[in-house]
Amino acid sequence: MRARHRQSGSSFVEIALAMAFFATLLVSFFAVYGSTQRMANRTRVLLQAENDEERNLSVIANLLRGAALATLGGFDAGGVATAPTFQAVTGVDAAGVRVLGTVQGLAWRAHANAVDGIANPGEIALTQDGVTRTLASRVPLGGFRVTRSANSLRVTLTTYSTMNDPGRTAATVTRDISVSLRN
């Protein structure tokens, strides 16, 4: 009878070994998962920054493309501006002469809230007729520059992305885009 009881259950040692085995498996799994998660977060943040960068550049390029060359302002002697102004064409008058819209300005402005991992978080805002709205988000201080060359503008932009994870993962991406002015 005793022998049958021993055979039908597990000994303490067997259970302990099994638990130790599963514990090791779990620890290994979470260690690998945690490591993978951190790498994934870094990749995710970088990917997010890349996406935002591309979208920001695209938005700015779409806006500047219709600017009238003669109305560009805010450029220094080297043809560089960090707060350019311009006017877009809105149509023609009765004599067929083009009519310009009001002055529009692009400039960096700071975020009110601090962002972990980014020293001076901010965004690019568009101001027209006294109304300011966000054009490109998550741009750090010094991350926006427009260089003029003939009838082209090269927009250089830095975009950051952060994640609210324990590691406060952050990434920045800097790219540029050339815009050929149509007017």
Add this chain to the structure above:
Amino acid sequence: MPGHASRPATSQRGAIAVTATFFALALCGVAVTLFSEVASVKKLIDRGEANVRALEAAETGIALAEEEISSRTDPGGDGIGNLTGTYGGARFVVATVNDPLITDQWTLQARGTQETGSRQVEVRIRRVPMVLWSYGMLSQSSITISGGGTTDSFDSRLGTYASQATKSDRFGTYASASGPVGSNGTILLQSSEVRGDSNAGPGYTTTLQGVANVTGVTTSLTTAVVIPDTPLATFTAAATVNDNGAWFTTGGTSYDSVTKTLTVAGGNTITLTKSTYFFSKIILSGNSKLMIASGPVRLYVTDQVDFSGGQIVNATQSPANLQIFQQPYALPTGYTPSVKTATLSGGSSSAFVFYGPSTPVTLSGNGDIFGAIVGKSITASGGSRLHYDRAVVEQLDDGHAPIRRVYWRDLAPPLR
């Protein structure tokens, strides 16, 4: 005993199944999360790319519409400047409206679409007619028409002059009273008629003597017309590479390959079969003929054009198919122009355009000349009838009038 022995194995299999299920679910969760993230990113990228492709398609449509307006052609038969098509997998539709008041301006709206992306662009353009070819006669210094000479106009694209010459006045039959003459200097009409405007230069006037008439206005120009020389580079290129020798002749033809002098005499005919010819002198005498069967043919002459003893036969009836440029450049190498004049004559098929801003031009005889003439001075004393071809203003420069953009705008730029 066999039944007792199998119980522990059953409970062990259950533990393994639970563990495996746990891992499988965890992995599935990770996979689903990653997949949804990738799908989300791909959607964003696709949307951005679709917008770019849509813009490219819209701009392609605009460019094609501008081409139609420039050349005033309508390959699709849906109206000039209206078209649909695809570019790089994106579709575009362009609708064009010609301003009813400012008729040389057009507004083009193009929509490009690519899957989820859509862009709409509006462009306003101005079609700039070439002033140089807006006159039947245009001169730097003076125009004198006497002896019953007349001007009128027709459009060679609409058929022969004869088919359009349905009107008449005391100077004879004519097609359209829109054969203007212009000069940066004086205009003198003696017993002749300009059917159209006569615009003398700034500070100069149109003078009518005898039974002379101008059917249009005689307002003087407020600013002189810029009549540039044909560039030296163009002449040099023609002097270097040309089709001289590529012609058929019935005889009586003399050609000096060193001085590039061509003379045709004795009632013979020379037929030019290629496109570019360069001469220092080209002279027709004894009722000889210079013939072309197709075009455009361009003749570059540095010293003398003398067709007084013969005539041009342009079988195409389109003046733009025979273009004569004269400029007193010292070409070919070693040759110095000395005569530097042009004498043109009429005939039933004398269809050509002549451009010699530094050349005194004489129209000899009382024949018909179809086309347009630009010279330093123009003298028509024998009663020549110039039939200005309105088509040349469209056809020269490869049939295109330059397009100037008034503005470009993105009607709905994708913002945030």
